[in-house]
Amino acid sequence: MADVREALMSGRNSEGARVRRPLSPHLQVYRPQITSTLSILHRVAGVALAAGTLLFVWWLAAAASSDAAFALAAAFMGSVVGWVVIAGFTLALWYHFCNGLRHLWWDIGRGFELTEVHATGKLVVGASVVLTVLTLIAGVAAR
Amino acid sequence: MSNPTHSQQAAIMRSMLGRARGLGSAKSGTGHWWGQRLTAVALVPLGIWFVVGAIAHAGATRAGIEHWISGPMTATLMLALIACLFQHMQLGLQVVIEDYVHGESCRVATLLAMKAATALLAILAALSVLKMALAG
Numbered sequence: 633m634a635d636v637r638e639a640l641m642s643g644r645n646s647e648g649a650r651v652r653r654p655l656s657p658h659l660q661v662y663r664p665q666i667t668s669t670l671s672i673l674h675r676v677a678g679v680a681l682a683a684g685t686l687l688f689v690w691w692l693a694a695a696a697s698s699d700a701a702f703a704l705a706a707a708f709m710g711s712v713v714g715w716v717v718i719a720g721f722t723l724a725l726w727y728h729f730c731n732g733l734r735h736l737w738w739d740i741g742r743g744f745e746l747t748e749v750h751a752t753g754k755l756v757v758g759a760s761v762v763l764t765v766l767t768l769i770a771g772v773a774a775r
Numbered sequence: 776m777s778n779p780t781h782s783q784q785a786a787i788m789r790s791m792l793g794r795a796r797g798l799g800s801a802k803s804g805t806g807h808w809w810g811q812r813l814t815a816v817a818l819v820p821l822g823i824w825f826v827v828g829a830i831a832h833a834g835a836t837r838a839g840i841e842h843w844i845s846g847p848m849t850a851t852l853m854l855a856l857i858a859c860l861f862q863h864m865q866l867g868l869q870v871v872i873e874d875y876v877h878g879e880s881c882r883v884a885t886l887l888a889m890k891a892a893t894a895l896l897a898i899l900a901a902l903s904v905l906k907m908a909l910a911g
Contacts, residue, residue, distance in 0.1 A: 675871060678864075678867045678868075678871075679867075679868070679871060681864070682864050682867070682868055682893075685860070685861070685864065685896060686896070688900070689896050689899055689900045689903075692844075692899075692900050692903040692904065693899055693900070693903045694837075695837055695840040695841060695844065695903065695907065696841075696902075696903035696904070696906045696907050697903075698837075699837050702836075702837035702840070703837075710834075725822070725826070729819070729822060732815055732818075732819075733819070735815075736812070736815060736816065739812060767826060767830065770830045771829075771830050771833045772833075774830050774831060774832075774833045774834065775833050775834035
């Protein structure tokens with residue numbers, strides 16, 4: 633049986649022919665802007681961090697298990713692939729952290745002017761890159 | 776005049792708000808919204824604390840990590856971090872799934888699988904911390 637909501641999708645085009653009306657919004661017709669790009673990046677970073685928790689839990693469980701289990705986890709994190717994953721995780725973490733603070737700022741009703749939204753957006757991108765580089769340098773120096 | 780029937784009485788007694796409540800697409804939302812913000816605020820200091828601690832213990836041996844995590848203060852903050860992190864992650868992934876997975880049965884199945892996975896990861900992480908903290 634057809635979905636009753638299909639009735640709402642029935643329409644006519646400019647020539648009068650029956651068409652199935654398109655769904656809105658069409659994200660692909662909009663020019664990417666700093667607002668929309670940073671918004672979807674917040675979600676992408678969040679999902680990446682969720683995947684990254686697998687590494688966090690592996691590291692914790694290995695430390696609680698045995699020297700051999702920990703050596704395996706440490707060897708992965710010390711490998712080239714491990715470094716790329718940790719670097720990506722660090723960038724996702726700082727971006728989600730900084731943009732999360734931006735969201736909390738909005739939640740208390742501040743920073744909604746377009747100029748402020750653009751300024752805080754650029755600040756978030758700059759701060760997350762700087763914090764990522766500093767974190768990775770500190771991590772290498774501490775080894 | 777005869778007494779109103781049960782349904783008529785219900786129509787009179789229930790406010791407009793009472794009838795509208797729970798009829799949205801997600802049936803509820805305030806608790807979810809607030810939980811996401813509360814855990815986000817808690818994760819600000821906990822996240823900074825963990826990153827600093829992780830940098831300080833980069834390249835440490837298992838014994839070094841165990842010594843760090845088994846301290847009562849560290850173990851307490853680690854458990855708080857794990858609780859907030861996985862709660863925040865579950866709430867966030869729930870919204871992503873609700874937005875992108877269409878079809879009732881597929882969506883419910885994905886949500887249940889995600890909730891089970893995040894719960895198991897949280898238990899494993901917490902148990903690992905407790906094992907190190909209580910063994911020392």
